[in-house]
Amino acid sequence: MQETFYIKVYGCQMNVYDAKNIIGTMERHGFVRTIDPKSADILILYTCNIRENAARKVFSAIGMLKSNRTKVVAIGGCVAQAEKEEIFKKSKIVNIVFGPHVYHKLPDYIHLILNGEQSKIIDVSIEKFNKFKETQDKNNNVSFSEFVTIQEGCDNFCSYCVVPYTRGREYSRAAKDIILDIKRLIANGTKEIILLGQNVNSYNGEAAYINIGASSNWKLDRLLYEIAGIDGIKRLRYTTSHPKDMTVDLMMAHAKITVLAPFAHVPIQSGSDRILKLMNRGYTAIEYLDKLKTFQTVCPSMQFSSDFIVGFPTETLEDFGATVQIANVVKYTVSYAFKYSRRDSTLASKMDGQIPEHEKESRLEVLQNSLSQHQISRNNSLIGQVQWVLFDKCGKRKNQYIGKNAYMQSVVVECETNLIGEFKDILIESAGMNSVYGKVL
Numbered sequence: 001m002q003e004t005f006y007i008k009v010y011g012c013q014m015n016v017y018d019a020k021n022i023i024g025t026m027e028r029h030g031f032v033r034t035i036d037p038k039s040a041d042i043l044i045l046y047t048c049n050i051r052e053n054a055a056r057k058v059f060s061a062i063g064m065l066k067s068n069r070t071k072v073v074a075i076g077g078c079v080a081q082a083e084k085e086e087i088f089k090k091s092k093i094v095n096i097v098f099g100p101h102v103y104h105k106l107p108d109y110i111h112l113i114l115n116g117e118q119s120k121i122i123d124v125s126i127e128k129f130n131k132f133k134e135t136q137d138k139n140n141n142v143s144f145s146e147f148v149t150i151q152e153g154c155d156n157f158c159s160y161c162v163v164p165y166t167r168g169r170e171y172s173r174a175a176k177d178i179i180l181d182i183k184r185l186i187a188n189g190t191k192e193i194i195l196l197g198q199n200v201n202s203y204n205g206e207a208a209y210i211n212i213g214a215s216s217n218w219k220l221d222r223l224l225y226e227i228a229g230i231d232g233i234k235r236l237r238y239t240t241s242h243p244k245d246m247t248v249d250l251m252m253a254h255a256k257i258t259v260l261a262p263f264a265h266v267p268i269q270s271g272s273d274r275i276l277k278l279m280n281r282g283y284t285a286i287e288y289l290d291k292l293k294t295f296q297t298v299c300p301s302m303q304f305s306s307d308f309i310v311g312f313p314t315e316t317l318e319d320f321g322a323t324v325q326i327a328n329v330v331k332y333t334v335s336y337a338f339k340y341s342r343r344d345s346t347l348a349s350k351m352d353g354q355i356p357e358h359e360k361e362s363r364l365e366v367l368q369n370s371l372s373q374h375q376i377s378r379n380n381s382l383i384g385q386v387q388w389v390l391f392d393k394c395g396k397r398k399n400q401y402i403g404k405n406a407y408m409q410s411v412v413v414e415c416e417t418n419l420i421g422e423f424k425d426i427l428i429e430s431a432g433m434n435s436v437y438g439k440v441l
């Protein structure tokens with residue numbers, strides 16, 4: 001009889017990409033996916049450790065998902081990498097702990113547990129490129145929009161962040177492997193490619209063609225030009241960028257490549273230079289603003305999104321005010337604001353001056369109000385314009401479809417024919433806080 005597996009995924013887009021490959025590799029090994037945890041022999045939780053509540057959720061979820069049928073519980077991803085053996089202590093029913101670099105070995109580990117050869121397995125080794133063999137030449141249920149990881153890990157060590165400890169040190173995949181992956185995806189119907197990495201704009205991958213020469217590693221802009229030249233690609237994006245690595249060459253690529261969305265996620269985190277220094281971000285608020293200004297000069301249609309952290313240790317009301325001010329200057333199209341979360345092993349967790357929870361909450365509310373105002377006015381400014389939208393899901397109402405324009409704004413339309421996976425020109429007629437509404441032209 002074939003064993004069934006259920007997978008639950010937390011965290012960022014890189015986890016979504018990994019999870020798709022985990023599903024593909026499990027299916028190639030004869031396991032059958034189920035979306036009902038209670039009918040699964042194997043439970044896989046692919047986890048995120050970025051903030052405390054993300055990590056905490058995992059342990060309560062195990063209890064809710066398991067049933068009499070559960071034979072194997074596997075915890076993978078960033079919590080696995082960060083907590084290692086501790087996971088076995090926190091939850092006795094976990095059999096496998098696997099880090100984000102070794103999911104290609106999961107089917108073998110599951111067999112060892114099912115056959116009774118072992119009862120607990122832990123693998124948190126950092127094997128840099130092996131897991132990507134699970135994408136090469138393999139079609140994991142190819143979709144019209146696909147993530148492709150080009151770079152993983154991070155050397156920046158922002159003082160609040162666990163990523164360098166969970167995803168390890170930064171490395172780039174070879175350009176030729178990325179291009180092969182993307183060519184295969186496009187040949188199978190993908191229209192939009194989203195390049196992923198913790199720090200994509202520090203991409204520095206082995207060149208596509210060996211005979212270019214020894215010192216021919218490619219930067220992100222070179223890779224973008226090459227991908228944009230692949231026949232059939234309709235839209236190209238990348239995320240996340242670090243402000244300090246945003247080069248003029250990359251800005252130029254936005255001006256020159258028509259399929260590259262004129263949009264970049266460039267997280268500022270804080271508007272206070274004192275806090276940015278404590279965060280170890282490597283730029284001042286003015287340097288950040290100058291980069292965005294240059295970007296808009298080079299490519300006038302550019303718009304930006306950002307992440308913010310409020311309540312970083314020692315953040316005063318004045319520091320916080322500088323953050324709100326930056327948000328008001330840039331007028332981001334989309335933004336994500338978070339309360340600072342104290343993470344083990346990070347430098348900031350040991351800093352004095354931790355901010356009380358209720359104070360973080362009230363600052364978050366103030367910032368979010370301000371970010372929402374800009375989001376609404378950006379949405380309003382689309383009224384009367386035609387936007388090119390890729391539809392990716394159904395709305396709540398009958399015949400309602402929701403998609404994204406180049407700037408990641410949600411566009412809602414009603415249409416008799418199925419629009420999922422289609423690009424359409426949409427005339428925007430009205431706008432709300434989270435979406436704009438229009439009709440198909």
Ligand code: SAH
Nearest residue numbers: 160161198240267307308309338339340341
């Ligand atoms: N590499 C990306 C971000 C990855 S994490 C970058 O540098 O921009 C995504 C976001 O989570 C970060 O931008 C930050 O805003 C937030 N984040 C990371 N660690 C956090 C923490 N300890 N508390 C609250 N938010 C955090």
Ligand code: SF4
Nearest residue numbers: 154156157158161163
């Ligand atoms: Fe974390 Fe900073 Fe690296 Fe982003 S750049 S992943 S915030 S350490």
Ligand code: F3S
Nearest residue numbers: 011012048049050078
């Ligand atoms: Fe979370 Fe790991 Fe992504 S900590 S945000 S899943 S890199």
